[in-house]
Amino acid sequence: MLAALTGAGLSAAAGLNAYIPFILVALIARFTDVINLPHQYAWIESWWAIGIAAVLLLSEVVLDKVAVVDSINDAVGTFVRPATGGLIFAATTAAEDFEKGSTFMADNPWVGVILGIITAGIVHTGKAVSRPVVNAGTGGLGAPVVSTAEDGAAITLSLVAIFLPVLVIFLLLLLLWGLFALWRRGYNRRRRRDELMADAGYS
Template sequence: MLAALTGLGLSAAAGLNAYIPFLVVALVARFTDLVTLPSGYEWITSDWAIGVGAVLLLAEVVLDKVPAVDTVNDTIQTFIRPSMGGLVFAATSAASELDSSTWMGEHPWVSVVLGVLVSGLVHTGKMAARPVVNGATVGVGGPVVSTVEDGASIGLSVLAVLAPVFVVVALALLAWLLVWMYLRVRQWRRSRRPTSYAGP
């Protein structure tokens, strides 16, 4: 259960920023004993993987704060964030003490699918809301929202590794936020529709 909560938290964080949970897992596994990656996932802690992840994170942080460019970046990230969500979920599940007698141990592909779905759902909410935020604030709100998203991704990633029990609360808050943003998007779009004129 704790491994599943860790994976869910990390994949949700990947939906906000693909590279933050990846680097958190890589650095924690490399410099602490909290996560020990099994055979097949050791490359995550390598110098080149951490270096490439850091460069991509820097690019993501910058591009995601430029109005209009952030929408293009989100489109590109449609393929990256869910994939990263599946990767970090699978890596941390495999790193746990799951054995072949457990359901997830017998079906390791489940962790990949769950990671892709959770990350994809969060990414979809983020991608739908950003153009609305930019349009409603003339681009001013985009960088602010992006910074909040980065902070949430960091917090959720660290929480998933150090205290996975609290991931349930964090995911509930994130789900509420996504629903709230969806309702705000619908309301904003309705307000933008031209009203018909029936005449005198």
């Protein structure tokens, strides 16, 4: 159960930013005994994997804070984020640290991959759908604010998933509520703006 919660939290974080949970898992696995990745996933903690992920993270952090460009970045993320979510879910749930006596996930890695893809895909969809609405409602000024909040949420969710997985369900519900509230607020602001423009044109 804890293994599944850890995988779900990390893959949800990947839906917001593919590289934050990847780098955190890689660094924690490399420098601590909290995560001991199975041999088939040991490449995740290699320096070359960490280096590539760090470069991609830097580009993601910058591009995601620019209106319009963030939507292009999200389009690319449609493939990257679910794939990373599937990888991280499978890798961490197969780690003996999180199995707690159960080897089901280690023996059936495809289950973790599918669950990770679905979880990351749902979160990514919420992010990708809400961002254009927020940008339209704020004239693009909301992009860096929302993006920074998403990065913070990805870091928090990743760390909680690794160290306090029992809280993952609560954070996932909070995340989904936040994405919906963000979309609704942006939609309402854009609708009010359109109504004002229509009234001005009518008069």
